[in-house]
Amino acid sequence: MLAENILKHLKKEGYKFTNRRKLMVEILVANQDKFISAKTLCKEVQQMYPNVSWDTIYRTLALLLENGVIEKREFGEKGSKFRLVCHHHHHHHVVCLSCGKTKILDKCPMTFIDTVFDDFQVVEHRFELYGYCNACI
Incomplete structure (x- = not known):
């Protein structure tokens, strides 16, 4: 799944995206073969946008979860991690x-x-x- 397809779909649904949120989607697409934590995602976004807030990270994750773009799993003491939803066959x-x-x-x-x-x-x-x-x- 390409970042531009995700962003087009969400824009069609009426959501706006800042450059920070676009970067988050791009990071999730680049890491689509693994689950990543909000902390890891935030650190990667902060490389380009040092002042990004945790609110932005969590609001964007909530938006992506709500729209079925990402999935969330609990990793015990390591907390929650996220990845793009697989749209493959049943697996x-x-x-x-x-x-x-x-x-x-x-x-x-x-x-x-x-x-x-x-x-x-x-x-x-x-x-x-x-x-x-x-x-x-």
Whole structure:
């Protein structure tokens, strides 16, 4: 997904974007294969805009979450991290707890689990494996 496509979509929905917010979208696009924290995102934005406020960071993240552009996951003591929503086919992720890098897991465990429930209808599920990639071991 390209930053310009995201910005066009949001502009069409009536949202304005400052250069700081545009940069945030560009950073998320550049890191679309991993989850990143708001702190990391803020540090990267501050390289170009040293006075960017935390309010700007969090308001923009909330706007992107609300519009289905990004997704949020909790990483225990490391807090929340964000990444662009995958618009691929149905899949799941393997996620590195250290660097946030993700890989797609094409096999869905629901094909095995679904046969176990004869008195329960699953309407939504999420499956992710967390560990450490080879670079972080």
